[in-house]
Ligand SMILES: Nc1nc2c(ncn2[C@@H]2O[C@H](COP(=O)(O)OP(=O)(O)OP(=O)(O)O)[C@@H](O)[C@H]2O)c(=O)[nH]1
């Protein structure tokens with residue numbers, strides 16, 4: 446539910462990082478926060494359990510310069526990935542304008558990725574939306590595990606599992622090392638802005 | 647639960663009118679901050695006694711989440727919604743009031759004001775804001 450303030454010429458957009466528990470959603474936001482700290486005037490808000498797992502959401506607002514004379518304000522959120530937190534996960538999706546699906550490349554997380562995507566579809570449908578309508582970017586995270594000798598899923602397998610019908614943009618990434626984190630964000634912002642522009646007219 | 651608006655715009659006229667309503671009916675002595683947000687956590691209008699003393703973006707995100715959570719709790723115990731949403735602090739308190747389906751009015755106020763008086767003022771402001779939003783976004 447993007448909001449256009451015609452008075453201040455400002456557009457506010459909500460982007461949600463979704464995906465299985467421990468997939469690296471919070472790590473994405475932490476990296477962005479640390480990299481862009483000087484430009485972001487506010488603190489990152491996190492609601493975590495003791496073990497560093499997201500309990501409700503992480504929140505990071507950022508200004509983004511101008512597009513066609515409008516100031517763009519992006520609000521980034523992460524959901525809690527753990528299966529048991531579906532009620533709060535669904536709340537965070539309310540009014541979402543764009544989605545980043547952070548999938549875990551570790552071989553043993555294959556099923557969790559697929560289940561999480563199905564859960565996303567289910568939760569979106571409660572708001573009368575579906576995966577094909579909301580702009581989305583896939584991030585195949587933790588590619589660095591391969592260098593550490595931990596088996597990772599081939600990208601083709603992840604594409605076939607998750608992105609075979611959607612054909613959304615997808616990036617290999619390492620949120621821990623910051624690889625392609627900004628690229629992922631730029632892509633979702635671009636796609637979301639494009640969709641909003643279409644809806645405006 | 648249906649979230650039908652994908653994108654909405656409000657113009658200078660409506661925003662100025664809502665700003666004036668909040669200022670005239672609710673922004674009494676003792677009210678520190680008034681903020682109208684949508685359920686996605688976007689800030690629509692905000693008034694602050696002293697600018698930049700608190701992080702209203704975080705406040706908006708947390709309020710939208712909190713409101714959603716409390717609403718879900720109501721449903722679990724068989725209530726449609728809770729009519730009073732209010733957190734009391736030693737010095738400062740916070741009050742939430744739903745406006746139509748998609749908006750929330752947040753009021754932060756000090757001990758100088760009683761909750762009863764504040765609720766009266768909030769109800770008055772909410773009625774007027776609702777009319778403007780309804781006229782501008784269509785009756786939903
Ligand atoms: N090797 C490696 N580890 C990562 C990467 N990204 C995140 N991690 C680690 O994975 C763990 C979980 O990361 P989080 O960012 O907390 O995961 P999350 O998706 O927010 O998890 P929930 O909040 O439970 O949904 C942490 O120990 C991270 O350091 C990555 O790219 N590579």
Ligand SMILES: [Mg+2]
Pocket residue numbers: 470471472498499523524525526
């Ligand atoms: Mg997390």
